[in-house]
Amino acid sequence: MITLKSAREIEAMDRAGAVLASIHKGLRELIKPGADMWEVEEYVRRRCKEENVLPLQIGVSGSIMDYPYATCCGLNDEVAHAFPRHYRLKEGDLLKVDMVLSEPLDKSAVDVSKLNFDNVAEMKQYTENYTGGLADSCWAYAVGTVSEEAAKLMAITKEALYLGIEQAVIGNRIGDIGAAIQSYAESHGYGVVRDLVGHGVGPTMHEEPMVPHYGTAGRGLRLREGMVLTIEPMINTGTWEIDTDPETGWAHKTLDGGLSCQYEHQFVITKDGPQILTSQGEERTY
Template sequence: MITLKSQREVEQMDRAGNVLADIHIHLRDMIKPGLDMWAIEEYVRKVCKEKNVLPLQIGVDGEMTDFPYATCCSLNDEVAHAFPRHYILKDGDLIKVDMVLGLVEDGSLDVSKLDFDNVPEMKKHMEAFSGGIADSCWAYAVGTPSDEVKNLMDVTRECLYLGIEQAKVGNRLGDIGAAIQEYAESRGYGVVRDLVGHGVGPTMHEEPLVPHYGRAGRGLRLREGMVLTIEPMISTGTWEVKTDYDGDGWTIRTRDGGLSCQYEHQFVITKDGPVILTSQGEERTY
């Protein structure tokens, strides 16, 4: 079922989005050669406890195990859902940091007292959460990016905003996917199809699904009050991916080993157009 959000719900998500955006802004300076990737996870956990924010990814159902971390940290050919781990970032790496946060504002929970490593307990809090949710992924070049990395990042970021521009009252879901697919493929890149955007609220993954490929004029009609994510995953080679079932059961990689990039914003559709709820304040906003 698709729910249209009230002004109050949108304002809650906007406040949660401000916390998440501040994290991404901080990561711009934090991520550099020599950093242990695990420090990203530690930083996000610290902010969650300070801001009374639930890391809602902890406890998400998986085929082999529930997701145990506050962030997904996907490196180079890793498309999505990779675990943060002890890895020293190297000059030229491309890392994507994705997270979903829930801002607790009603005094019902003191997040600072939670044990984030207790996944079953965190899952209960995640499933019971009712409040403002924010979901955003951002890509970071480590040190000096190669031309291959820089061009991939530029095209992926443009795909994000081209998709958002199509999220207008009266347009259809296919208009979003078609804009992204046409731009990426015209520049020789692959558009991952197995993972898509989605509605947000009252839980982190709601209807409708928002593919990053498709045909203009097709699909669900967009309405005022929808809160969606657009999160194109663009690869240097094939759009096909594979899941690491011999490892953690979560990490998704490009099938051909090519690089993959992702940017994601959450936004609300208004009568005047899309309004980004996870804006970092300096990129294109609407």
């Protein structure tokens, strides 16, 4: 079922988005050659406890296991849902960090600083039943100086994100979003991942409608004021096809080993156009 969000619900998601954006901005200083990727997970966990927000990815049900971390950390050919781990980031790596957070909560209801994030079953009791404001955003980070190939992929993927958001206006259709992203990315010879898509948000992190990053203009569900969506194109240097880790059922990689990049914003459709709820600053820059 597709729900149009109230002003109260949008304000709650905006509060969540402000915290999430500030965490992404903080990661800019942390992600550099020689840093341990696990520090990304530790930083996000610390900020969650300080801001009293729930890391809503912990405990998400999977085909083999529930997701156990506050972040997804995709390195180079990893497309999405890869685990953070101990790995020394190298000059030229391309790292994507995705997270879903609640709005800041009243400590009388739940004191996040007292929760054990490593106890997935305990965390699931909080995250699975949460129905307040939440925000979802992925960002790509260049580790030191990246190759020309990686820099171009990052620029094209970010532009594709904003081209898709520009199509999210009242009266347009879902297909207009996907068509804008697909035509732009494919014009540069890139593959657009089709197995993973954007989606509605609220009261849980994955709601209808699904928002493919490919499609035909003028087709699909008509967009209405009050819809809150994510657009999160995953763009590959080679094929759009991906493979999934058979041991965990989570991490996806490009089928041909090529680089993959992703940027994601969450936004609400308003009469004045799309309003980004996870903005990190000046749009088309962050």
